[in-house]
Amino acid sequence: MRLRAAMIGVAAAALSVSACTTMDGAGATASAGNVPQLQTAYGAVTGSREGASNDVNVFRGIRYAATTEGRRFQLAADPEPWTTARPATEFGSECPQRPSGDVPVFKSWENSVGTSEDCLFLNVWTRGLSDGKKRPIMVWLHGGGYVTGSGSSNGYDGSRLAERGDVVVVTLNHRLNGLGYSYLAGLSDDPKYADSGNLGSLDIVKALEWVRDHADEIGGDAGNVTIFGESGGAAKVSTLMGMEQARGLFQRAIAQSGSMSLAGFTPRLATPLAKDLMATAGVSSVEELAAMPIDDFVEAMMKSRSKAAFYRPVVDGRSLTRQPYAPDANPVSADIPLLVGTNNNEMRLQGGLGSPENFALTWEQLPAKLTPFVDDADVGEIIAGMRKAHPDYDASDVFFQVATFRNYRNTALRQAERKSAQAAPVYMYRLDWKTPVEGGRLETPHALDIAFVFDNVARSLSYTGPETAQTKRMADLMADAWIAFARTGNPNTAALPQWPAYNVQQRATMIFDVDPEVVNDPDSAERELLQRVLPEGRSL
Missing domain, CATH: 3.40.50.1820 (Alpha/Beta hydrolase fold, catalytic domain)
Structure with missing residues (x-):
């Protein structure tokens, strides 16, 4: 049974942007009425205020990377800057994934917003904006294995946690399944595909870099970031604890019911899975696979040996140079409490x-x-x-x-x-x-x-x-x-x-x-x- 239904988000109502909204010199502040505004490195976004006290600033669907449409199997790129404040009151699209049936006990959490290859968004809940306080930042990694889910579930709403503990809560979307974890380095000499086996985890690294770079603006402490997740989210936590690129981007880690990523795939297993996907899709090159319409790509994954459900990070010698927790705990994160x-x-x-x-x-x-x-x-x-x-x-x-x-x-x-x-x-x-x-x-x-x-x-x-x-x-x-x-x-x-x-x-x-x-x-x-x-x- 797939557990995606628990890990899906809902679109919030769009909030109109007041023409009289202003920014202060610090780069992020609330402004007209009850509309908070955040200045990101790429442009301003406007959010909403929520929580029991109505003082939690919420920004949904902030773009931390450019769309991956037209750049499938490649590292995420920076967004194109924008000049007019954009509303950040609706969750961004989920990353493409196989459909899942309903799980009755997860009904309260269901919030589908649809899928798109333009899916690299994050969400922020915080009680302060550029107020000089150094709040702990808690970055949640969603469940659904490495194949389904999003950061937008009702269960992941950060308002109460942010209000209760005066912490900053961040959730995010990243590439999944064959879009995020197809190991193609053995099937193409093109260097742009060299990291294809770990793109989903590298997307998370890019989101953590956004958090580090905007910690002051969102009222948090770049030196006190906790990554936490449940099920597949906990597996992602474990994987990040073995990635050199993630060093310094978090200081604590929580793994809930998902320590199965003691080890990821090796190229010996990952390469045949990628070959089988290409054969199932009826293509003869990585370039053809990258150019397939996304619906056809997902259908091919579902018919392949992976069933669009059997993917993990790959020990590729680049992002992962050894297993995170096998045969022992990776020294990359030796100083990280767990x-x-x-x-x-x-x-x-x-x-x-x-x-x-x-x-x-x-x-x-x-x-x-x-x-x-x-x-x-x-x-x-x-x-x-x-x-x-x-x-x-x-x-x-x-x-x-x-x-x-x-x-x-x-x-x-x-x-x-x-x-x-x-x-x-x-x-x-x-x-x-x-x-x-x-x-x-x-x-x-x-x-x-x-x-x-x-x-x-x-x-x-x-x-x-x-x-x-x-x-x-x-x-x-x-x-x-x-x-x-x-x-x-x-x-x-x-x-x-x-x-x-x-x-x-x-x-x-x-x-x-x-x-x-x-x-x-x-x-x-x-x-x-x-x-x-x-x-x-x-x-x-």
Whole structure:
């Protein structure tokens, strides 16, 4: 099941620009009435004021790079400057991607604005413009793997987080799938395609450069930038931690339920995928592939071996000179504190809603269901070990937990273990609060944390259920911990028990629930069993 529906944005109503809007000498200020204005390096944009106090300046759809139309598979270029202030009140287009079906629990977050190759836009929420304050800047990288999604989901609205913590929140779009991660260097000698295997990640670097260059104007601190993301967004965080081009553009990192990018593709795997795409598209050269109409290109991706869904960054010797977290943590980010974790029952979303029969498995059905998740491991040994570790589990519980460990928990643990060997601290968490939607059968599924991290429960009712004292409590706990980490590199707050840094001796883990607690090596028997018998991540 694709998760794009959770990661899509909605267009806001256009706000007219007052003719009497003016700029001050600092380069960015609010002006006429309630219309804030921001002077970027390429031209002025006007936004809106939002939030409970109506003092959060919001700019949607700011162009950080030129359109990629006509420049497919090439590095992003600077925008053409403009002279008249442009409205920045609507999200920019999403980058082209395969269509996705609806996911009912994500209904509250849906905000489709359509796709275009002119998609390199970012969005800003801030309480101050050129006011001299040095607010922490939190740059969110959207989920959807490396293949779908955008920075415009209702769940990612930054108003409450910016207001709550007096931080600057930035979300963004970047190239995806074969447009952002087709490794063509082995198929063309043209140097303009040399970086094609990592363009999506390099787009993020360009957006971070925009943030650095405009930090003063948006009321933030260029020396205190946190990149954070969930699922595919967390994978992108991990990848950026291994990129020399990103060094100095962020000082802290948070990876939520997506540490699967311990390793990216190698040219040995990426080149055949690119060849297959060309063959499926019926073209004989990279130039022909670059010139295809975009709808035909997406259709060809969907028919190819990749299904427009199997792409990752490539260790190309340029953007990525080695794997980010394999066999150890890349020294490029040795000084970057990391907050990493998962939800307790991630796969009850994809493996449950997508295949509802998995909620009622028998012990006889379980071995066949588990086999795709365990490669060559002994399924019988895994089932016996899990039943011993969790005597109260039924067959469905074992299935979901093994699948969750394979797809999410194991790589988060490996990332924390390897990061803990470096100088900067790493903190581990697990979300255990259970959502009541779907009759409670989802428990603590993939992406549930987004509602709490952004303090956006009111925008997430299809997933969290109605607003209650419990949902408010979870938002208070998690949003404040994320803000504290962005501000200082340490997630401890007065509302939490003392949260030590992670190491392989104690494995201290913050369990987020209504009554949070720190547990050393939670579910240790499960961890010891599954780390011993399962591969460390998805095959590459």
